[in-house]
Each structure stands twice: as C-alpha cells, then as structure tokens.
Amino acid sequence: MSSSTNSPKKNSAATSSWIGRFFLKAAIFAAGLGLCGALLGSLALALAWPNLPDLSAMIDYRPRVPLRIYTADKVLIGEFGEERRNVLRFNEIPDVMKSAILSAEDDRFYQHGGIDWMGVARAVVANLTHMSKTQGASTITMQVARNFYLSSEKTYTRKFYELLLTFKIEATLTKDQILDLYMNQIYLGHRAYGFAAASRTYFGKQLAEITPAEAAMLAGIPKAPSRFNPIANFDRAKSRQAYVLGRMRNLGYLTEPEYQQAMQQKIIIQSAPGTPAGGYAIHGDYVAELARQLLYGVYQDDIYSRGFNVYTTVQSKDQEVAYQAVRNGILDYTRRAxxxxxxxxxxxxxxxxxxxxxxxxxxxxxxxxxxxxxxxxxxxxxxxxxxxxxxxxxxxxxxxxxxxxxxxxxxxxxxxxxxxxxxxxxxxxxxxxxxxxxxxxINPPTVQAAFVSLRPQDGAIQSLVGGFDFEDGKFNRVTQAWRQPGSAFKPFIYASSLERGLTPATQVSDEPFTLTAAQTGSKAWAPKNYGRTYEPMLTMRQGLYKSKNMVSIRIMQAVGPKYVQDYVTRFGFDRERQPPVLPLALGAGSVTPLQLAGAYAVFANGGYRIPPYLIDHVTDSSGKVIMQAKPTIAGDAAARAIDPRTVYVMNDMLRGVATYGTGARVHRELKRDDIGGKTGTTNDSHDAWFAGFTPKLVGVVWMGYDQPRSLGSSETGGGASLPIWLDYMRYALKGQPQTPPGPIPDGLSKIDGEFYFAEFPPGQAVARVGLPSPNDIPLDGGGTDGITDLLNRLTGGSSPTRRIQPPPDVPF
Structure with a gap:
C-alpha cells in the first residue's frame, strides 16, 4: 500500500530532477557558447582593431589654398586641393543646416553611441511592411566611417570594420567633431563635397545665406547624391525636400508658419560666380589634369596648398565644342555598331x-x-x-x-x-x-576617341579632349596613347622624297608584291591597298590623293628607310618609335595625337618645328606671375625643320587630298581652299585618324579601342574620325577669312602644271619608280633585325595602348 501510494511522488521527483539537470546542462552549454563567442569576438576585435585607420587625417583641416586651373579667357576648369571642399568650421555652419541634416539623416545623433538601435528596429519594420528596402539605419557616424575609409563593397567583413571604426570614431571624437566631418566631407553630387560646396554648386551662394527650404533640399541629397540632387532630378529633390521639412517641423526645428513658408519658397538653381550650377562652365577635365601633372613636375605636392593659379592656352568655347564633337562622334560610331x-x-x-x-x-x-x-x-x-x-x-x-x-x-x-x-x-x-x-x-560606348587642336605659329593648344568621359579614368589619349598612325603618316614619307629628287609628277608602280618569310627573316609580308584595288602606275600626287599603300612603300624604298627615319625626326617624332623599315611607309610606327598635331604644324606654319605647349602663365595667391611661357615662334631661323619648298609642295598636295582625295568631304562641307589634311586607317581598322590644318589652326582626331581591335571592316579615318574634325572646324573656322597660298619660294618652279626643285628639273628629277624585284626591296635598308614586331602588327597582331603613369592623384 505504502509503496503504491508513494510511487507518484517518486516519479514526480525524478521528473523534476531530470528537468533540472537538463536546464543546468543547457545553461552550461549556452554559457560555453557565449564564452566561445566572446572569446572569438575578442580575438576578432584584437586582430581588427590595430588595423583600423588612424583618425588624425580626418580632423587635419589645415587651411590650404587650392590649385586652380583656368582657360586662356579666365574660365575656371579645375580645382585641386583640400579647400576644394570649401571647409568650414563647425561654428561657421548655420544652425538651420545642422538641424536639416539631423532631421534627414540621424535625429538621435546626440543620444546614441554610434549605432541607433531604435532606428535599426524602425527600419526593419518599415522594410518588412513594404517588402523592400525603403529605409536604412546608417547613422551619421557610420556614414563618416564608410565614406572616409572603407570601400562600398557589400561584404560582412567590410560591415564588421565599419562597425568597429564607428565605435572608434565615437570614442575618439566629440559629437560636434563628427558632425563637422560629415558636413564638410560628404559627397553631394556634381563634384560637390560638403554642404558649403554644395550650396555654391546648386544655389550659387555661401552656406551662411541659405534658407530652411534650401537647407532641406541639400540635406536630402546624401540618400542618393546622383539622383536626389536638384540638377539631375529636380522633382525627386523637391519630394525629398518636403520630407525633410516635415521632419524638421515634427522635431521642433521649425514652427508651423516657418514650415509653411519653406514649403512655398521657390527654389532657384543658379551658378556661383564663374561656374554653372553643378560644376564647371565647360568640360575641361583632361586639360585641368594635364596642367596639374605639368605643374606637379616642378613643385611636387606644394602645388595643392600655395594658391597657384594656372592659366592655360585653351579657349573655353573651342574646348566645349571639341568635347561635344568627340562625344557625338563616338555616339555615332556606337549607333553603327x-x-x-x-x-x-x-x-x-x-x-x-x-x-x-x-x-x-x-x-x-x-x-x-x-x-x-x-x-x-x-x-x-x-x-x-x-x-x-x-x-x-x-x-x-x-x-x-x-x-x-x-x-x-x-x-x-x-x-x-x-x-x-x-x-x-x-x-x-x-x-x-x-x-x-x-x-x-544606347549603351555607354566602349570605343574611345581623342582630339587636339593648336596654333601652328607658336604651338599653343586651343582644345584637348582625351576620351569620352574623364570620370571613367584619367587616361589622356591625346598625350599618353601611343598608336600606329597608318596613312596619316604618309605625308612625311612623301616630304622626305621631295628632297631626294622625286616630284609630284614622278610615276610610281602601284602593283602588289610579296616578300617571303626567308626574305623578311620573319613572317611573309604581302602588303595590300585598301579595297585591294591596284593600278599599273600613278603619279606621286595621285598616290597621296588615293592613299595607295604600294606607292608609299616604293617611295620609301627609293628614298631609303634610314634616310626617312632621320628625316621624320625633324617633325618631332621619336627616332626609336619610327624604325627604318619599309612598313613605316604605312604608318607602322607609334605616335600620340599631340605628337602628330605638332608634326602637321610644320606643314601649316611654313616649315618650323614648334613644340606644343599648354600653360601660358602661373600666378601665386597674390596674383604675381611666377611662371611665363616663352614659346618658339614660327619664323625663328633656329626652328627651321624642313625646306620651305618642301612645305609649299606638300601644302599643295595635302590641299588636294582635302579637295579631291580621301578627305574630299572637307572641301564639300566647309567650302574652303586653304585646308590640307590626310586620313589614316591602320591594319584591320584598329585605328582611325584625320589630321587637318589651315595656316592658322591644326586639328588631329584619333578613334579606336584602348585594347586594339577592329573598329569594323567598313570603318576608316574618313568615316569615323573626319566627322569629329569637321564638327569642331565648323565652329573654329566660322567667319575666319581664307588664307591663300603665298608666293612660290625661290628655287621652286611650276613647269607643265607641276612643281620642281631647281636642283631636280625635268630630265634630272626621278621620273619613275618602277616595280623592282622582291630581292631588291630591303625591309630595313640591308637587314631584317628589329622588324618582327612591326610585321606582326601588320599581319594581324597588336599590342594594347601604351600608357605613361601620371603624377599621383590629388591627396584628398
């Protein structure tokens, strides 16, 4: 009886004992997990904390006057240096701006310790309600950590570092210092960093002058700078502004009458003095960066703090027209592709x-x-x-x-x-x-183009565009891209021949030929004319008009490759990049667009080598001139590069190219007789060129891919690059009187419609360059060393664009 009556109690006690043991073990296990987690967390913290960046750079606001770059007509095109952000001290920023920022981004900024857990919960609820990411929970301190030191990649490691850096910032700086950093450094679209710069960019006024309505619009931008700024999308910016003003009212920063007045205020987007709303008056990024690099070579990092003002030779209207011409030309090609x-x-x-x-x-x-x-x-x-x-x-x-x-x-x-x-x-x-x-x-283009124009009298660059979009990379194709010039190089071969006894009337064979691998010491070489059309004989003038490859090769063979190599250096070409081999006649060497423009300037200015230059003068912060360009001027006997008779004949022939030859579109559209030029298309259409000039202006266009590949079998210099040149020249030459040819120089005669040097009259000049045997065509004037790379290029191989590293970026 007793055993039966005590059994339930025993069972109950046993059960209670088992449950107790279970919870005890669970508690021990949880404590163990917690301890392991704490140990792992401590280990991760110990490893990561020393790698966090030093915060001293965040608060180093030593006043510095920036480097500023201007066009020749005093239009600002670039600023480099910390003051570009218009840094203001915390007490210089108006309270209305501070309250707008706190209302828009982090209303509990002064209460939380870097992470707003209430805000996190609020964002989770809102996002779950809308089933999408409609709210974020980043605090101002977290944004400072992310924007200053961390990448934008979305990984757990980066988020972990962001949290640690957030805590470090909160532990090191005061709340006012953190807010100061945020207001001075946050990106706000259109190159504006900080609210002071944004006020100047969007409203054309100092930050101290803004109204609550304007402050609210600025405070709404950080959520999505490229979409919520009032230039990119005024409606979205206005909608965001209304939200911020509502928050300012609800948080007590604005009274109801002040709120209503701000909602009704008309927002006017206007430029600051010297610049349009959103940035600079013209697209001069490549010019400004090149000027910075040139000055950096003299003063190093001092250029960012000494208040230098650099005045370039570029004309603002020319520059903007060139920018639009390049952009339109690239988009036209993209539509065809x-x-x-x-x-x-x-x-x-x-x-x-x-x-x-x-x-x-x-x-x-x-x-x-x-x-x-x-x-x-x-x-x-x-x-x-x-x-x-x-x-x-x-x-x-x-x-x-x-x-x-x-x-x-x-x-x-x-x-x-x-x-x-x-x-x-x-x-x-x-x-x-x-x-x-x-x-x-239309997709953003993958093809690139470059354009440069300059005055041939002194080499002053008038416009320079190094690619489709500077923001995609600072690589300047005008000065840094070494490319094959193709047929645009032929005029220099022809010029060399005039001083060796050939004339525009010299008959040259246009028949094809082939050199075997044994003869070249490399691959077999069978050069071809564009379109693979051939004629028995052509005059040298006709060969240039039609850009015949066979004619150019035979002219170079007749003159001698070594002589040509020496001769072209007179135009400013690098000897090592123009090897003495027959493929050079087809433009198989390497040039930059700027170098080619300088070379064509020799034809334009009467035969003088005039180095191009970009910086006219530099002043210090007080306006004192500390550097002044002293360019070489055409007419200086020391700068004479080629015989004036050669210049006269080549100008006559190149004007013919622009009237009757591959560049005939120039004359059809511009209706001018004082323009000379030459198209250029390399093997497999990897590069397309047009170089053209008047006696007062030279312009060169290049188009191609940075990693060389064909533009397309139907793409040529005349179809791809010439339209860009024309778009620019329509503006640049508008209203400019034509310059007729000058008098025929001494020692040059025109006989039966063609020109002859006095020392090479009819009967003594070279009358005919026939079809020699392949064994009589030395690729390099006697040997085959050094031609393998050039032949590889001509037979389908190619190498990527050569790049020169610029000086370091601006230290922001």
Whole structure:
C-alpha cells in the first residue's frame, strides 16, 4: 500500500530532477557558447582593431589654398586641393543646416553611441511592411566611417570594420567633431563635397545665406547624391525636400508658419560666380589634369596648398565644342555598331508602377550601380516591343522611345527570338539619350576617341579632349596613347622624297608584291591597298590623293628607310618609335595625337618645328606671375625643320587630298581652299585618324579601342574620325577669312602644271619608280633585325595602348 501510494511522488521527483539537470546542462552549454563567442569576438576585435585607420587625417583641416586651373579667357576648369571642399568650421555652419541634416539623416545623433538601435528596429519594420528596402539605419557616424575609409563593397567583413571604426570614431571624437566631418566631407553630387560646396554648386551662394527650404533640399541629397540632387532630378529633390521639412517641423526645428513658408519658397538653381550650377562652365577635365601633372613636375605636392593659379592656352568655347564633337562622334560610331544588349536585367514585379515608393527604391539602387554618364541616363524598361520601348527614370518620369531610327539601333534586342544577352524586356537596365527631338536607347560606348587642336605659329593648344568621359579614368589619349598612325603618316614619307629628287609628277608602280618569310627573316609580308584595288602606275600626287599603300612603300624604298627615319625626326617624332623599315611607309610606327598635331604644324606654319605647349602663365595667391611661357615662334631661323619648298609642295598636295582625295568631304562641307589634311586607317581598322590644318589652326582626331581591335571592316579615318574634325572646324573656322597660298619660294618652279626643285628639273628629277624585284626591296635598308614586331602588327597582331603613369592623384 505504502509503496503504491508513494510511487507518484517518486516519479514526480525524478521528473523534476531530470528537468533540472537538463536546464543546468543547457545553461552550461549556452554559457560555453557565449564564452566561445566572446572569446572569438575578442580575438576578432584584437586582430581588427590595430588595423583600423588612424583618425588624425580626418580632423587635419589645415587651411590650404587650392590649385586652380583656368582657360586662356579666365574660365575656371579645375580645382585641386583640400579647400576644394570649401571647409568650414563647425561654428561657421548655420544652425538651420545642422538641424536639416539631423532631421534627414540621424535625429538621435546626440543620444546614441554610434549605432541607433531604435532606428535599426524602425527600419526593419518599415522594410518588412513594404517588402523592400525603403529605409536604412546608417547613422551619421557610420556614414563618416564608410565614406572616409572603407570601400562600398557589400561584404560582412567590410560591415564588421565599419562597425568597429564607428565605435572608434565615437570614442575618439566629440559629437560636434563628427558632425563637422560629415558636413564638410560628404559627397553631394556634381563634384560637390560638403554642404558649403554644395550650396555654391546648386544655389550659387555661401552656406551662411541659405534658407530652411534650401537647407532641406541639400540635406536630402546624401540618400542618393546622383539622383536626389536638384540638377539631375529636380522633382525627386523637391519630394525629398518636403520630407525633410516635415521632419524638421515634427522635431521642433521649425514652427508651423516657418514650415509653411519653406514649403512655398521657390527654389532657384543658379551658378556661383564663374561656374554653372553643378560644376564647371565647360568640360575641361583632361586639360585641368594635364596642367596639374605639368605643374606637379616642378613643385611636387606644394602645388595643392600655395594658391597657384594656372592659366592655360585653351579657349573655353573651342574646348566645349571639341568635347561635344568627340562625344557625338563616338555616339555615332556606337549607333553603327551592333547593339550589345542591356547593362543588366532586374526582377520588376507586376504593377510596381502603381507603387512609386518601391519603384523608386529599385531605381535608386540601379542608379548607384549604373550612374548617369553625362547625357546618357540610366533607366529601367517597363515594356518593350518592336515599335515602342517604355522606360522609367523615376516613378514620375516615364519615357517612350518610339522613333523608328532609334528603334533600328536596338532592333536585334526587340525581335521575338532575340538572344538572352541582347534581349530588351521588362526589367532591362538601359541607358537613354535625348538625340535632337527624340529619345534613344544606347549603351555607354566602349570605343574611345581623342582630339587636339593648336596654333601652328607658336604651338599653343586651343582644345584637348582625351576620351569620352574623364570620370571613367584619367587616361589622356591625346598625350599618353601611343598608336600606329597608318596613312596619316604618309605625308612625311612623301616630304622626305621631295628632297631626294622625286616630284609630284614622278610615276610610281602601284602593283602588289610579296616578300617571303626567308626574305623578311620573319613572317611573309604581302602588303595590300585598301579595297585591294591596284593600278599599273600613278603619279606621286595621285598616290597621296588615293592613299595607295604600294606607292608609299616604293617611295620609301627609293628614298631609303634610314634616310626617312632621320628625316621624320625633324617633325618631332621619336627616332626609336619610327624604325627604318619599309612598313613605316604605312604608318607602322607609334605616335600620340599631340605628337602628330605638332608634326602637321610644320606643314601649316611654313616649315618650323614648334613644340606644343599648354600653360601660358602661373600666378601665386597674390596674383604675381611666377611662371611665363616663352614659346618658339614660327619664323625663328633656329626652328627651321624642313625646306620651305618642301612645305609649299606638300601644302599643295595635302590641299588636294582635302579637295579631291580621301578627305574630299572637307572641301564639300566647309567650302574652303586653304585646308590640307590626310586620313589614316591602320591594319584591320584598329585605328582611325584625320589630321587637318589651315595656316592658322591644326586639328588631329584619333578613334579606336584602348585594347586594339577592329573598329569594323567598313570603318576608316574618313568615316569615323573626319566627322569629329569637321564638327569642331565648323565652329573654329566660322567667319575666319581664307588664307591663300603665298608666293612660290625661290628655287621652286611650276613647269607643265607641276612643281620642281631647281636642283631636280625635268630630265634630272626621278621620273619613275618602277616595280623592282622582291630581292631588291630591303625591309630595313640591308637587314631584317628589329622588324618582327612591326610585321606582326601588320599581319594581324597588336599590342594594347601604351600608357605613361601620371603624377599621383590629388591627396584628398
């Protein structure tokens, strides 16, 4: 009985004992895990903390006056140095700006220790409610940590370092110092860093002068600088401004009347003195950077703090026209090339057009990944058919692409059986461009181009554009890209021949020939004319007009490769880059666009070698001139490069090229008789050139890929590069009187319609350059050493663009 009555109690006690033991073990296990976690966390902290950056650089605001770069007509095109950010002390920043920032970004900034846990919870709830990322939880301190020292990659390691750096900043600096850093250094679009610079960029006024309405608009920009700034998208900026003003009212920074007044204020976007809203008055980035590099070579890092003002030779209007000409020429080529497909494709839920918040959140993320490129604007496709593409820039900016010509550009992406890579469909991320009176879908170009113009009398550079977009990289193709000039080099071969007894009337064989591998010591060489058309004989003048390769090779063979190598150095070409081999007759050496422009200036100015220059003078912070250019002037006997008779004949022949030859479009469109020029297209159309000049202006255009590949079998210098040159010259030569040819120089006669040097009259000049035996054609004047690389290029091989490292970037 007793045993039976005590059994439930025993069972209950046993159960309680088991549960107790279980929770005890669980507690011990949890404590162990916690201890392990703490140990691992401590270890990670111990390893990571010493690697965090020193914060001294964040607060080193030693006042410095920046380096400023100007055009010849005193238009600001660049600033380099810390003061570019218009740094203000904390007490110099108006309270209305501080309250706007706190309302927009971190209203509990002065209460939390770097991470706002209440804000994190609020953001999680909001994002779950909308099923998308509509709110973030980054504090001002976290943004300072991320923007100053960390990359933008989204990894757990980077986030961990961001949190640690956030704690370090909070432990080291006061709240006012952190807010000071944020307000002075945060990027706010259109090259503006800090709110003082942004106020100048967008409103044309000092930060101390802004109103609550303007402060709220500026405070709304950090969320998405490329999309919420009032120049890129005024409607989005205005919407964001309304949100910030509402927060300022709710937090007590604005009274109701002040709020209503701010909401009703009209925002005027205007330029600061000397610059337009959003940046500089013209696109002179490549010019400014080159000027910085040149000055850096003299003063090193001192240039960023001593208040130097650099005045270049560039004319502002010429520069802007050149920029637009290069950009338009590259876009025209891109329209001709096969459409490569959208930049990306994202999942775009059905009906998202009816939920602006979600659509704008997607567009904001895409804009960060695929930012606008000048007038190429990021958009996402809402619908696509062969007759219409509808895209969204924002939830309020919906654009239809319906122009038939524009749709033909991307037609291969709109057909039913389009390949996945090129298909345009709902969710496709594309770039759009307003082309005249219609919109088009067009990818950011992968091809590049460069343009430079200069005065041949003294070498002063008038305009310089080193590529499609400076923001894609500072590599300046005008000065740093060593490329084969192709047929644009032929005039220098012809010039050398005039001083060796050939005349424009000399008959030259145009028949093809082949050299065997045994004869070359490398690969077999069978040079060809463009289009593979040949004629038995042509005059030298006809050979230049038609840009015949066979004629150029035989002229060089007749003159002698070694003589040609020596001769072309008179124009400023590097001897080592122009080896004495027959392929040089086809432009198989290497030049930069600037070097080629300087060489053509010798023809334009009467035969004088005038080195190009960019900086006219430099002043210190007080305006005192500390450097002044002293250019060589055409007419200086010491600068004489070639015989004036050679110049006269070559000018006559090159004007013929621009009137009757491969550059005849020049005369058709500009209707001028004082322009000479030459097209250039290298093997497999890797490079396309046009070099043209008047007696007062030289311009050179290059187009190609940085990693050489064919532009397309139908692309030539006349089709790809000449249009850029024409766009520029239409402006530059407008209203300029024509310069007729001068008197025929002494020692030169015109007999039966052609020119002859006195020492090479008819009967004594070389009358005919025939078809020699292959054994009589030495590639290098007697041997074959050193030609392998050139022959490789001519037979299909190529090497990437040669680059010269510029001085270090500005130390921000």
């Amino acid at each position: 096969p459409y490569p497909g959208p930049e990306d494709t994202v999942d775009l839920p059905a009906g998202i057009e009816n939920t602006p918040v979600q659509l704008d959140a997607i567009l904001d993320e895409l804009q960060e990944k695929y930012p606008d490129n000048g007038d190429l604007l990021t958009a996402v496709v809402l619908s696509a058919s062969p007759t219409k593409i509808t895209v969204a820039r924002t939830s309020n900016e919906i654009i239809d692409v319906t122009d038939k010509g524009a749709l033909r550009i991307v037609a291969r992406g709109l057909v039913k059986n389009a390949k996945d890579k090129v298909r345009i469909e709902r969710g496709s991320v594309v770039y759009i461009h307003e082309n005249g009176d219609h919109w088009e879908v």
